[in-house]
Amino acid sequence: MNILKTTATAALLLTSASTFASTISFSSGLDDVCTTTGCDLTDQSFYTYVAPGDGASWIQDNNAWFNIHAEYSIYEYDFSTSSTDYSIDSLSITFDDNVIITSGTSVIFDSTTVGIIDPWTVYTDVTSLLTSTFISAGDYLTFYVDNDRGLATGVAWSGTATSVPEPSMIIALGLGLVAFGVRRRKNNDA
Known part of the structure; x- marks a missing residue:
């Protein structure tokens, strides 16, 4: 189930990134x-x-x-x-x-x-x-x-x-990826 969530979230982030251009x-x-x-x-x-x-x-x-x-x-x-x-x-x-x-x-x-x-x-x-x-x-x-x-x-x-893309959009995307990684790590540690 976690793999499915992870894949769906990654796909959403990539789709969001492509809409900037x-x-x-x-x-x-x-x-x-x-x-x-x-x-x-x-x-x-x-x-x-x-x-x-x-x-x-x-x-x-x-x-x-x-x-x-x-x-x-x-x-x-x-x-x-x-x-x-x-x-x-x-x-x-x-x-x-x-x-x-x-x-x-x-x-x-x-x-x-x-x-x-x-x-x-x-x-x-x-x-x-x-x-x-x-x-x-x-x-x-x-x-x-x-x-x-x-x-x-x-x-x-x-x-x-x-x-x-404007630098602020790239920063927002980067912060989203960091938050995603922290949450994933937290879920894996639990």
């Missing part, structure tokens, strides 16, 4: 926000661009097309109002010409340091290339685009992220 999906679209002054977001795609998939849309600053070294930045709106920390599970992108991705003030991906050939013709999973997968509460992913060829330009992305 939730997964969200995010993708590029006109609901994301351009942070560049005078930015005019559009979702047109050039005839050589790959279809990004996963519900993502090509987005760009309309004023940056065919302007060499025109730069603009767009942030992923889904993280902007969150009061929760997240960990990126997956991130795929396609871009034209260069892109730097930041989380808060930290650069987590720089296309100039990786060898993606003709990145506008492929949709690439860059999860393993990220220098960090952590997004602090209140921060968001920002995509800085540089039109270094002076032709068409744009970016599309999609991914998933899982919320990171």
